[in-house]
Structure formats: C-alpha cells, structure tokens
Amino acid sequence: MNAEGLSSVEREYIRKHHRHQPASNQCSSALVKHIKAPVHLVWSLVRRFDQPQKYKPFVSRCVVQGNLEIGSLREVDVKSGLPATTSTERLELLDDEEHILSMRIVGGDHRLRV
Template identity: 50%
Template sequence: MTETMISLHHTHNPKSNQCSSSMVKTVNAPLPLVWSILRRFDHPEGYKYFVRDCTMVVGSGGVGSVREVELVSGLPGRLSRERLDRSDDDMHVMIYTMIEGDQRLDNYQSTTTVHEDHGGGGGTVVIESYVVDVPEGNSEEETRLFVDTVLGFNLTSLANLTEKLAAAAKG
C-alpha cells in the first residue's frame, strides 16, 4: 500500500531549475491522531517548528484556502502565502503550494501522506515530498539540504507532539 501511495503522490518531475526530495518519519502514535494534527491547514504552528503564526486569508482551512504564515526569525524570509490544493481525509493526503512570500522557495509544492505502520506497533508512517525552484546562487544540493532540514524538524516536532498526546490518552 505504501509503495502505491508513493508512486501516486510522491513522484515529482522537477524541471531543469528545480529539485525534489522526500522524507519518511515513523511515529509511535495512531494514524487518526497524527492526521488530526497534520490536516489542520489553518494551524501549522501547532507542530511546525519554524512557524510563528498563521492567518487565514481566504477560506477556513478547506481546499482552496490560503494562509499567510509568519516564520520565526533567523530564517531567510518572514512570510509565506500558501494555498491548500488537496486535502483527502479518506486517503490521508495533503498538498499545498507556496504562492508568494519572501522565503526564497519559489514554486514550492509539498505533498504529505499518512499511512498505518504495518510493522505491528500500531504506529504511523508520514511521508512528505516536495518540488521547488533552486534559487539563483544556490545549487540543487544546497536547496535540498535547507528544505530537508526544515522538513526534518517539522516531522520530528509532529512525532513528539502526537506521541505525547497518545501517551497521555493511554493514561
């Protein structure tokens, strides 16, 4: 099933001035809990490490909604406007595109899917992939390293939050 989801949702065809990558994170929390946090397009600061605040500009978090994300200081850029392109609660798929901002990630599109971990532990596998323009003056490797680092922090933060919530629910 995971291989099918990867081929359906995480296969990008970057143009010559773009790069792409993907990250996989296993989370020791049930899929419904992980998805309930991740799917909140209107509240990325709930788990994304580098997001200070989020304001909905269009919509309330459904497909077609646009959010303005304020980034923490220290990152290149302060703001990003992002549009939710797809959110599927049955398939656990979310796709969004950065449509403007000063963060140097032009034409950034992120795809995230959430899957049951079939290893027997009742956990969840989160896969996030992206495609993005390589900024002028940067290499593909530098761009990938930057984005992968941010994604790694975000996925670790998501795992820490949901694992704490799952442990608290168990009592």
C-alpha cells in the first residue's frame, strides 16, 4: 500500500481497518479514493457485493452464491484485456456503520495464486 499523498487521518483510518498482515509469500492492498458525493450515495453502490459491475468497469458479470452475508461467494467475470478472466471472491466483512467492505480472492482464472 502506498501512503504517499494521504493525510494522517486517511493513513490512520487505513491502519485501523486494514488488519491483514501478509506473509512473505502474500500481497495485500487497500483502495482509497476521494469522491465528491454524499457518503450514503457512494456506500449504497460500493456495499453491493452482488453487483461490483456498478462501480468496477472491468467486471462484466457477477453471480453470488449465498444470502449476501459474511462467507458468501461471488463468481466475477472480468472483461478482456486484464490479467484475469474470472475471480472467485468471499465476503469477509461488511460494516455499514464504518463503510467497510472486505473480500478475499479464493479462486479463479487469473495470475494471482491463492
């Protein structure tokens, strides 16, 4: 994670909520993006684990297994041109009060190894 360009408040927020400590053979990332829009509007899109294509233009299709609760899986089809065609992802955390969505890649046809 690159902390350049972030305020101390943003760095502390990431440190508070991004808890994964990767092993030497793992990687981890956090995405921080400033958007000039009301939080409730942005969160209403981002929290939709079942519809990542609403805000991720590289996702062409998403099928969810489960009831949209922690542990639910989604199969995501990725548009061509990226180093992936599919990704299987598990919902790890969905916190509506802190506006945090965390998911883990657990499989798929991509260059990431699980």
